[in-house]
Amino acid sequence: MQNFIQQHGYLALFLLAIVESMCVPIPSEVTFAFGGAMCTTAIAGDNPLNIVVVIALGAFGSLVGSVIAYEVGRYAGRPIVDKYGKWVLLTHKDLDASERWFAKWGDLSVFLGRVIPVVRTVISVPAGLAKMRRGHFAVLTTLRSEEHTSELQSHLNLVCRLLLEKK
Numbered sequence: 001m002q003n004f005i006q007q008h009g010y011l012a013l014f015l016l017a018i019v020e021s022m023c024v025p026i027p028s029e030v031t032f033a034f035g036g037a038m039c040t041t042a043i044a045g046d047n048p049l050n051i052v053v054v055i056a057l058g059a060f061g062s063l064v065g066s067v068i069a070y071e072v073g074r075y076a077g078r079p080i081v082d083k084y085g086k087w088v089l090l091t092h093k094d095l096d097a098s099e100r101w102f103a104k105w106g107d108l109s110v111f112l113g114r115v116i117p118v119v120r121t122v123i124s125v126p127a128g129l130a131k132m133r134r135g136h137f138a139v140l141t142t143l144r145s146e147e148h149t150s151e152l153q154s155h156l157n158l159v160c161r162l163l164l165e166k167k
Contacts, residue, residue, distance in 0.1 A: 001026075005034055013054055014061040021065025021145075023122050032058050055146065062145035063138060066124040070137055073128025095129060102130035110137060114144030 005012045013035045020026040035058065039051040081090050102109065106127060113123035127137050 001030065002034060005031070005038065009038070009049060010053060010057055014057040017058050017061025018065035018068075020121060021062045021124065022069050023125065025121065027117070028058075028062075028120070029117070059142060059146035063142050066141045066145070067134075067138065069122075069124035070128035070132075070134070073125035074131060075128075077125065077129040098126055099130045102126055102132070106130055106132050107136065107140065110140045111144060114141065115147070 001016070005016075008015075013031065016026055016031045017028065020028050020031065032054070035049065035054045036051065038049045039054060040048055078092070078095060081092065081095055085091060085094075110123055110127055110132070113119040124137075124141070
């Protein structure tokens, strides 16, 4: 992953954010911590990435991937459970219970779930299954994705500046 980010910079960070948000287990903590390090001359040399651009691309990539996962949940969730649910011990009864729970706690689930590892990656699917309003889902996702990405960027950027760059 490190080589991919070093070679492709902004594009790599954007694509990794999309894929991670589509329920693929790529830890954003690693991706965007390294992205933050790439914003320093100590790691990136003479061509550091711009931290504002990295944060914006991370948030936008997370939104794109999350919307894709949301739509999969919305349109293919029940048919997928029909076909493959037995392999992961999911039934329509489970989906019905999940939808009732999500109807009551969905907004809070998306908002808080965006900062919890693993939950952040999969919360879009139940939001789609429960047919959460798209616009509302997108706003909550964007707010928390931007916050999460900027925290990771800023923390490692600061550490790199303190430990690695010459004064």
